Amino acid sequence: MRINIVAAAAAFALSTSYSLTAFSQAKPETLVEQRQAAMTLQAKYLFPLVPMAQGRVPFDAATVARNAAYLDVLIKMPWDGFVPSTEGVKNTRALPAIYKDEAKFKAAQERTQAEVSKLVVVSKSGNEANIKAQITQTVNACNSCHDSFRAKR
Amino acid sequence: MRINIVAAAAAFALSTSYSLTAFSQAKPETLVEQRQAAMTLQAKYLFPLVPMAQGRVPFDAATVARNAAYLDVLIKMPWDGFVPSTEGVKNTRALPAIYKDEAKFKAAQERTQAEVSKLVVVSKSGNEANIKAQITQTVNACNSCHDSFRAKR
Numbered sequence: 644m645r646i647n648i649v650a651a652a653a654a655f656a657l658s659t660s661y662s663l664t665a666f667s668q669a670k671p672e673t674l675v676e677q678r679q680a681a682m683t684l685q686a687k688y689l690f691p692l693v694p695m696a697q698g699r700v701p702f703d704a705a706t707v708a709r710n711a712a713y714l715d716v717l718i719k720m721p722w723d724g725f726v727p728s729t730e731g732v733k734n735t736r737a738l739p740a741i742y743k744d745e746a747k748f749k750a751a752q753e754r755t756q757a758e759v760s761k762l763v764v765v766s767k768s769g770n771e772a773n774i775k776a777q778i779t780q781t782v783n784a785c786n787s788c789h790d791s792f793r794a795k796r
Numbered sequence: 797m798r799i800n801i802v803a804a805a806a807a808f809a810l811s812t813s814y815s816l817t818a819f820s821q822a823k824p825e826t827l828v829e830q831r832q833a834a835m836t837l838q839a840k841y842l843f844p845l846v847p848m849a850q851g852r853v854p855f856d857a858a859t860v861a862r863n864a865a866y867l868d869v870l871i872k873m874p875w876d877g878f879v880p881s882t883e884g885v886k887n888t889r890a891l892p893a894i895y896k897d898e899a900k901f902k903a904a905q906e907r908t909q910a911e912v913s914k915l916v917v918v919s920k921s922g923n924e925a926n927i928k929a930q931i932t933q934t935v936n937a938c939n940s941c942h943d944s945f946r947a948k949r
Binding site for chain 2: 677680683684687713716720
């Protein structure tokens with residue numbers, strides 16, 4: 644059954660905080676929600692790898708490889724949501740430094756992207772020690788960016 | 797600089813609703829947050845394609861192909877968050893039908909997954925009419941699942 648796409652789009656619009664005008668320009672609140680969603684999912688797929696790297700739970704190479712592939716996509720998603728129009732939005736821990744030192748923020752993004760991409764490659768190597776070390780490097784890159792650009796709780 | 801991974805994990809744990817025990821079993825509230833995050837990002841990357849399919853904004857094949865590839869990963873992410881332990885969580889529109897008719901819910905997931913996978917293939921074809929039609933089919937699959945398993949606002 645093919646339903647009318649105008650009706651489909653209207654149903655979608657009703658179902659979220661989007662409006663039809665948002666197709667061209669998302670509201671600041673929507674941008675914050677989307678970038679936080681990306682961070683939430685990065686946590687979902689990175690966190691289970693940490694106790695593996697620590698030897699606290701059994702190492703599972705297949706899970707690491709799957710999660711690394713997911714993270715390699717998720718890591719691309721938050722950055723276009725960090726625009727100055729979102730500075731007034733509540734319920735975000737994003738610091739003004741993001742907009743004051745854009746080159747440093749960009750470099751932190753790129754470091755994290757690079758570590759995740761390395762994790763994708765290493766996760767297929769079968770070398771457990773290297774995989775564990777690269778999980779640690781990835782976590783360190785995330786934390787380093789948070790240290791500079793996210794408010795402490 | 798390589799920091800201690802225990803400290804890194806602790807910093808992560810402090811930074812979200814995760815606790816260390818959550819590595820093995822996520823709280824129902826966390827599962828809901830994660831599945832909603834996946835839906836939020838699906839909307840981020842699907843919605844801009846709708847007005848293209850409608851001819852309301854210029855068709856951009858590169859954006860469709862990129863978003864389709866993102867959606868192909870994102871569509872895998874919500875489903876493990878729909879477990880009976882989340883039925884008591886507030887702020888979710890997930891209907892009890894999800895847990896009463898698991899076979900139908902699973903079929904709806906698979907239909908959506910299949911339409912997104914087709915969109916990935918078609919998006920590289922260069923056939924604008926086919927791409928637009930497949931955007932519509934993908935939206936229809938999303939809406940069909942929502943009709944059965946998500947509360948109306």
